[in-house]
Amino acid sequence: DVKVTQSSRYLVKRTGEKVFLECVQDMDHENMFWYRQDPGLGLRLIYFSYDVKMKEKGDIPEGYSVSREKKERFSLILESASTNQTSMYLCASSLEGAGGTEAFFGQGTRLTVV
């Protein structure tokens, strides 16, 4: 059973703080993704990674960076948190191959920036 685990369910941070969101998967998946979910806007891709140390920008990368030092772990970094980054953040992973496979999601981190 695939497990994708995000380090925090709820997080409250102050404006200007550096914030780390961690995601770990236990199924040896090559692909990992970070999305933010906002009402009416769906799931918007921030960054994704298809291999260790490899990353690609998604549709809304501004204000974020990522790190993938190990295959199982994908971190999202908010360099200087702002109130407009208050959102639900979802991590996902998928097996590489055939141009796409099922993505498995973490439980989400609701981040509030005050």
Add this chain to the structure above:
Amino acid sequence: GENVEQHPSTLSVQEGDSAVIKCTYSDSASNYFPWYKQELGKRPQLIIDIRSNVGEKKDQRIAVTLNKTAKHFSLHITETQPEDSAVYFCAATNFGNEKLTFGTGTRLTIIP
């Protein structure tokens, strides 16, 4: 990059009737089209998917159709039940880098 549009944003259907959600995509390099269901407070989960070499796929009460020429695909739910109430997301995956792009979601409400 890929752009996935999804309609409608909300849909209310009488229990037992059918529901249809439609999506269009822009990148002809996309070849894998999954649908996810997200119940309130839970994570999205895959319910059905289709690849570009297939026109239709069914799994019990749900089906997906794909028109590659027109770049649109649809989710069909028949004999709807209260447990079908959820937010549904369509998505498209780029064949080259497997970037997964989602639509904006459809909130489906089944009226008992």
